[in-house]
Amino acid sequence: MVKRQQLLIASHHNEDAVENLINNKLRNMGPGWEFVSVKTEVMVMDGQRIPAILYTTTAVVEREEVKKTLDPNTPIQSLDIPKRAKACLQGAGIQTLAQLLQKDSTELRTIKNFGRCSLGLTLRFLEEQGLHLKGEG
Numbered sequence: 001m002v003k004r005q006q007l008l009i010a011s012h013h014n015e016d017a018v019e020n021l022i023n024n025k026l027r028n029m030g031p032g033w034e035f036v037s038v039k040t041e042v043m044v045m046d047g048q049r050i051p052a053i054l055y056t057t058t059a060v061v062e063r064e065e066v067k068k069t070l071d072p073n074t075p076i077q078s079l080d081i082p083k084r085a086k087a088c089l090q091g092a093g094i095q096t097l098a099q100l101l102q103k104d105s106t107e108l109r110t111i112k113n114f115g116r117c118s119l120g121l122t123l124r125f126l127e128e129q130g131l132h133l134k135g136e137g
Contacts, residue, residue, distance in 0.1 A: 070129055072098035081125050085118040101126075104134045 074097040076089050092111040094100050100122075108119055126132055 070097060070131070072096065072101070076100065079125065081122050082118065085114065085122050088112065088114040088118060089122075097131075100133075101131060102134055104136060108133070 076086050076095055076097070076099075079086070079097065088111050089100065089108075092114075094103070105119060105123070108114055108122070109116075123133070
């Protein structure tokens with residue numbers, strides 16, 4: 001099972017509007033994705049309180065199916081990892097999934113600003129896809 005949490009910033013918390021927004025997002029994510037939960041929050045951005053909605057979706061996907069959808073030539077920019085991790089990897093010359101999979105954790109930790117958090121989230125993403133770094137699987 002693959003699980004994703006997404007943050008949606010909304011100007012109001014109208015229940016029908018939120019449901020419509022989430023359903024539209026699910027349609028864009030493709031078949032098999034289901035809505036799991038929603039949590040209303042208030043974020044502070046630039047000193048202003050902004051209503052936000054954190055919702056969770058899941059999909060039951062066979063590991064083999066997921067592997068097939070990720071081509072080794074998939075650009076790092078297209079992976080579902082944090083922007084900071086993407087920027088660090090690209091800054092180090094890692095442009096594709098294949099190049100990433102040729103590295104090990106130690107090599108990634110030497111990349112400037114690619115810390116424990118970026119490494120952990122990247123490893124979790126790879127694990128969800130049934131993939132692993134060199135020498136780690």
